[in-house]
Amino acid sequence: MLLEIDDITLHYGRIQALHGISLHVNEGEVVALIGANGAGKSTIMRAISGLRAVSSGAIRFQGEDISKVRADLRVARGICQAPEGRGVFPGMTVQENLEMGAYIRRDHAAIAQDMERVYGLFPRLLERRKQAGGTLSGGEQQMLAVGRALMARPKLLLLDEPSMGLAPMIIQQIFTIITEINQQGTTVLLVEQNAQQALSRAHRAYVLETGNIVKEGTGADLLHDPAVKAAYLGVA
Amino acid sequence: MTTETVKKQRWKLNLRDRFQDLPLPARITAMAVFVVLLYLLPTKAFYENLGFPIPMGSGYLPFYTTGSDMAGVLFQCGYYILLALGLNVVLGYAGLLDLGFFGFFAVGAYTVALLTSPESKLITEYNWFESPWPWLVTVPIAIALAMLSGVLLGWPTLRLRGDYLAIVTLGFAEIIRIVAKNQDWILNGDRGIPSVGHPPGTYSNGEAIFELDFAPYYWLVLTVIIVVIFLIRNLANSRVGRAWVAIREDEDAAELMGVPTFKFKLWAFAIGAAIGGLSGSLWAGQANFVNSATFSLENSILVLAAVLLGGAGSIGGAILGGFLVIYLPEWLRSVGDVFGWPTQVTVGGIHIDVSPTSLRFVIFGALLIVVMIYRPQGLWPNRRRAAELKDRQKEVAPVE
Numbered sequence: 012m013l014l015e016i017d018d019i020t021l022h023y024g025r026i027q028a029l030h031g032i033s034l035h036v037n038e039g040e041v042v043a044l045i046g047a048n049g050a051g052k053s054t055i056m057r058a059i060s061g062l063r064a065v066s067s068g069a070i071r072f073q074g075e076d077i078s079k080v081r082a083d084l085r086v087a088r089g090i091c092q093a094p095e096g097r098g099v100f101p102g103m104t105v106q107e108n109l110e111m112g113a114y115i116r117r118d119h120a121a122i123a124q125d126m127e128r129v130y131g132l133f134p135r136l137l138e139r140r141k142q143a144g145g146t147l148s149g150g151e152q153q154m155l156a157v158g159r160a161l162m163a164r165p166k167l168l169l170l171d172e173p174s175m176g177l178a179p180m181i182i183q184q185i186f187t188i189i190t191e192i193n194q195q196g197t198t199v200l201l202v203e204q205n206a207q208q209a210l211s212r213a214h215r216a217y218v219l220e221t222g223n224i225v226k227e228g229t230g231a232d233l234l235h236d237p238a239v240k241a242a243y244l245g246v247a
Numbered sequence: 248m249t250t251e252t253v254k255k256q257r258w259k260l261n262l263r264d265r266f267q268d269l270p271l272p273a274r275i276t277a278m279a280v281f282v283v284l285l286y287l288l289p290t291k292a293f294y295e296n297l298g299f300p301i302p303m304g305s306g307y308l309p310f311y312t313t314g315s316d317m318a319g320v321l322f323q324c325g326y327y328i329l330l331a332l333g334l335n336v337v338l339g340y341a342g343l344l345d346l347g348f349f350g351f352f353a354v355g356a357y358t359v360a361l362l363t364s365p366e367s368k369l370i371t372e373y374n375w376f377e378s379p380w381p382w383l384v385t386v387p388i389a390i391a392l393a394m395l396s397g398v399l400l401g402w403p404t405l406r407l408r409g410d411y412l413a414i415v416t417l418g419f420a421e422i423i424r425i426v427a428k429n430q431d432w433i434l435n436g437d438r439g440i441p442s443v444g445h446p447p448g449t450y451s452n453g454e455a456i457f458e459l460d461f462a463p464y465y466w467l468v469l470t471v472i473i474v475v476i477f478l479i480r481n482l483a484n485s486r487v488g489r490a491w492v493a494i495r496e497d498e499d500a501a502e503l504m505g506v507p508t509f510k511f512k513l514w515a516f517a518i519g520a521a522i523g524g525l526s527g528s529l530w531a532g533q534a535n536f537v538n539s540a541t542f543s544l545e546n547s548i549l550v551l552a553a554v555l556l557g558g559a560g561s562i563g564g565a566i567l568g569g570f571l572v573i574y575l576p577e578w579l580r581s582v583g584d585v586f587g588w589p590t591q592v593t594v595g596g597i598h599i600d601v602s603p604t605s606l607r608f609v610i611f612g613a614l615l616i617v618v619m620i621y622r623p624q625g626l627w628p629n630r631r632r633a634a635e636l637k638d639r640q641k642e643v644a645p646v647e
Contacts, residue, residue: 060503086505098500100493101638102631111493114486115505143631145638163505 012071013038013198014059014167019068019078021058028054030222031068036167041189041199043209043230045243046219052202053095055219056171059200060092061085072167087115089166093156093173095202101145105136108144108155112162122162129158132188150181157185161192168192170201174208186212206243210234218243285469289318289462318461320577322533325468326526328569331553332475332562333522338551339560339629340483341515342495343405344413347420349547351393351520353427353539355527357434358389360537363444368433382444386528393524394517401516405509408498420547427539439538446532457532464533471529475522476562482518483562491515496635556618558625560632567627575614579607 061082557568
C-alpha cells in the first residue's frame, strides 16, 4: 500500500470539513475521488499534500505517518500535487514553471530527460516554451500544472480537478495523458467532478458526501451503480 | 492591444536587449564610465566643465538643486536608494508587503548612536564601556541587530498573509518610534542622542574626511550601494531567488513544489532588514544627532513609494525610485529660481503661496498618481513582475 489514510478529521476554524475519512491507494493504481461541490474532495488533497494540517488521524505514506511532516518535505518523499485552479506561476515561462517543478532535485541530467518526457506528453507546451504561464489558455495551463508536478518525479501524483473549466475535447486529452502517465509507472490519486471520465479511467474510486465516504468500489462498478448514476452521472 | 503599443514595447525591449547583446568589454566600459560620472555628481566642477549654459539665478545646471546642498541631497538619495533596495528584496522579490520598513533603519541608527556617542547612557550611566566605540565597528553590529529584529518580527508574523502582514509591520515601525520617543532610561526620549560618531579617515593635512562636507558621505554610500547591488543580484539569480519568485507568484503552488516557504520568507525579511539597518547606520554616521522625530511613518511610506514608482522586483527600479522620491521634491525647491516661477498669487485679497518649494509634495504626489495610472508596473519594471501584473488585471477586469 503506497498511501493509507486512517480515520482523519479536519477543521476549518469551527467547521468540520472531514468526518473520519479512511481510504488507501495501492502502488500503480489510478484512484478517483468523486463528489459534489463542498463534499471535501479538495480538502483531502490538501491534507495529503500538507497544505492543511489534519485534526486527528494518520496519513501513512509507504508505511510512515507523514501527517506531521511539513508540506515541502512531503514533496521530497514523493508526493506531488497539481493544485486546484491550476496554480501555474503566471510570470514564469513554461520552461521556468517546469524547472520549478524539479526544485527539490539536483540531478541535472535526469531533470533534462524528464523535461523531454513532459514535452513529449504535451507537445503544446514545447511550442509555448518561452511564453509566460499566465498567457496560456486554460487547457494549456492544466497541462503545464500536470507536467510541472511530474517534474518532481513523484511516486504519488495528486490531481485536483484536472478537468475544471475545460472543453470536452481537452478533457479527453488530459485523461488520456493521465492514463499514459499511470502506465509509465506513476500512481495517481485524482479528484473529479466529471464522474463519467474519472470512473471510466480509474481502477478504484471513492464517493464523498459532506466529509464522509459513502461508497467505494472499482471504477466500473460505481459507473453502473444506480445511486451514483442518479447523483453524479445525470442518468435517471 | 493596439499595434502601436506593441511596437513601443518592442522598441523598449530592444533597448534593453541591445545593451545585453553588446560584447562584455563594451558593457563593462559603459558601466565604468557611468559609475565614474556618478562619483563626480556632487562636484561643482563636473557641472561647470560640461559646458552647458548656466541658467539664470544662482545655480548651475537646471538639475542641480540650488535650494539645498547638492551633495547633501545626493547623500539622502543614497540612503533612500539603499532602503529601496532592501524593501525591494522583501516586497519586490518575496512579495511581502512591509509597511514599516523604516523601523529597521531606526534600529540601525540607534545602535550606532548608542555605541558611538560619548553621551550615550550606556557610558554615562551604566558604565558598560569606558569610551565610545569607533563608527566602523558598530556598523556590523547595527546590521546584525536589524537582521535580528527582522527575524523576531518575521517569526510570528510571516505565517500571516497579505493585509495582515502589512498591518503588523506598520505597527512594528510605530512601536519603535513611540518607544524611542517616550523611553528615557537608555534612548533618552525626545532629547535624543547627540555627538554620534562619524566614519573614520583623515586627509593628509590631518582634517577629518567625514565632517560637515556631504560629498565624502555620498561617495561612501555610493560605494556601499554598488556592493549591495552585486550581492542582491547574485542572490536573485540563485535558488533562493527562484524560490522567492515562486512564493510571490503563488505561495501554495510554491509549497507544493517543495519550497520551504516560511524559511525563505524569513530570509527575505532578514536580508531586507539588514540592508535597512545598514542604511540607518550610514545615516547616523552623518547625522550627528539621533532622535525619534526622524522615524515617522511617512518615511516608510516614502520608501514604499520609491519601490513601486521605480518598479517592484527590479534593482534598477529601486535605484531610480529611491533617487526620485528624494531628488524630485528637492529639485522642485530650486526650480522656481531657475524658471522665474511666481512665489505668490493673490486671489480676492488672499495671498496664496504657490512657490514650488511649498508645493513640492503636492506636485510629487500628483506625479506619483499619474505614473501609477499610466504605468502601474513602475518606471523601470521587472519583466516578470509586469507579466504577473497583467495576469492579475485579467482576473479583476477581463480586457479584450
